Amino acid sequence: MTNAFVYVTYIRTTPEKLWEALTEPEFQQQYFLGVQLLSDWKQGSAWKMVYPDGRVTDSGEVLEIDPPRRLVLKWRNEFMPEVRADGYTRCTFTIEQEGEMMKLAVTHEADGPHKLIENVANGWPLILSSLKSLLETGKGLSRPASKA
Template sequence: MSEFVYVTYIRTTPEALWEALTKPEFTRLYWFGVSMESTWEKGTPWKMIYPDGRITDSGKVLEVDKPRRLVLKWRNEFMPELTAEGFSRCTFEIESANGVVKLTILHEIDVPESKLVKAVSGGWPKILSSLKSLLETGKAIEQKPAR
């Protein structure tokens, strides 16, 4: 098993955070320009599309409880050695407490020393820091495109 857990506290509402995570017009602003696309219903596919049109990651929606919990089956689609590791699981948990919202991201895969988990773990802190800035100040942090 390889996994990481990242947590950030954001001064926003669970509804606004949910929108920011699931609407491509928002994800593009803080997530290296990527569009996260899906209807976000249980069992439906989702995909991550880079600004150049490549589908970099995709999977299925495993659980959805708007605006509290979203679980995605997740596979990388453009680096063969990562694709070979198969599906990982990414859980988003949104909890509200004292005017702040706690966002927990748990990404796990049943592969020891997973390259996928290593690859995504590097990106998340930047994405989350930019997401926090976007929701709290209306401005995302400028990023260079990743990978």
């Protein structure tokens, strides 16, 4: 049984700009709530998600890379022990041209129940809305204040 979260958005940009936003730390920091994904972006290479203070939030391996169309990451949370214990998930980014827009589909999946899939269902919509905002207006979104 696969457990998956899928999010699709349409962004007015080019495939090259969208790919750059997904793989370049300077872009990521502007829409990914302050973190960067660090890797040399080659198949089989390691990657990690890092806060400005050096804390690693998530990590994994580049399973597939086909610029500017497809990126598949093996993904594990590193800072929540109960989520880390569930092991790895897969996150697939697919980019397709739709007229003057790019269709970006993000599929984050696990074989069976996995706490990370529950968590990303809250995170990906904000991150991808911020990415869309950054590419279309030049400014990403900031994390909304927590409700007390």
